[in-house]
Amino acid sequence: MRYVIIGTGAIGGTMGGRLFESGHDVVLVARGAHYAALRDGGLRFVTPGHSATLPIPAAQGPQDVELTSDDVLVLAVKTQDTQAALDLWAGAPVRGGGTAGERLPIVCAQNSVENERLALRHFTRVYGMLVWLPALHLEPGTVAAYGAPLSGLLPLGRYPQGVDDFSAQVAEALSKSFFTSWADPDIMRWKYAKLLGNLGNAVEALCGPGPGRETVLAKAVAEGRAVLDAAGIGYATPQEEQDRRGNRADLAPIDGVRRPGGSSWQSLAKGSGSIEADFINGEVALLGRLHAVPTPANVVLQREANRFARERREPGSMPIETLIDLIDAGQPR
Secondary structure: OEEEEEOOOHHHHHHHHHHHHOOOEEEEEOOHHHHHHHHHHOEEEEEOOEEEEEOOOEEOOHHHOOEOOOEEEEEOOOHHHHHHHHHHHOOOEEOOOOEHHHHOEEEEEOOOOOHHHHHHOOOOEEEEEOOEOOEEOOOOOEEEEOEEEOOEEOOEEEOOOOOOHHHHHHHHHHHOOOEEOOEOOOHHHHHHHHHHHHOOHHHHHHHOOOOOHHHHHHHHHHHHHHHHHHHOOOOOOHHHHHHHHOOOEEEOOOOOOOOOOOHHHHHHHOOOOOOHHHHOHHHHHHHHHHHOOOOHHHHHHHHHHHHHHHOOOOOOOOOHHHHHHHHHHOOOO
16 A cells, blocks of 8 residues: 555654655655655654654645555645645546545544544545644654654544454554554544543643643533533543553653644644634534533634634743633633
8 A cells, every 4th residue: 555645744744754664655745845845855754762864755736646546545634724635635536547535545644523524525435543643843844753662543443433454454554653553443432532632732822831721621621521421422531542552652852852832832833824723622612502511611712722823823922811811701802
């Protein structure tokens, strides 16, 4: 199989780098300066105690890739970019006839729970993947992965449920490429648990590290559990997540490459103008409205994270006291 990684940021770059180092065929799909750096110099891939420049083929889109029936599409863009990526790749021709949407599997290696549903409108074979993978991408051509001794946790399964030979094959490849992976018949249960864990991403992006974050996170997660329970949606427990991860993918330092924040923090730091809050905190707000469960903390986190992205504000520049006051007030600014 060849892995076509659509979106070579922190997640896609780490997956692509590790698979390539393990001998798999990989294509990295990127845009702008990042694509140019990958094309001209390869991927600079940094992990605890290791750094390498990997000559992985790069592409800007399906026009640069001749797809075959042996290809696997791995969608690793942020959720706000998913629809555009699906529109671009679903109709791409595959050698021998047909389109990617008709013939190729697509793996949603992304946070949130909306991507698989969007993909199923365009692709016959959709797979969800839980992504627990601490990594950083701020500089064109460079990705740093902080998990050690393994880079992360990447189970997958068929969407909406089930496993098959393909999911088992991908899980085996990942398990031999410095990840913990397995084929799981109820992968969305794990992804909903990850959704709860990601509710604090907006807190970190808005306020940075420091005291007071735990209070806001606890409120956001309590709302998340309440809406999932009201909707009858199952989710894995923190103990199950810890048991699966163990100490095989702990966060470890990399000399000279500090990790200042997670994925939402990095979106603000790059000044991209968008952030994933609509599909993380906004998912809780949506379910709350559907099931009459109040979600004031997540509503404020969604709104303020979007405002920071839209106004291109510096990550971590809101005092935590301001955020707490906004949540307590439950009113627009």
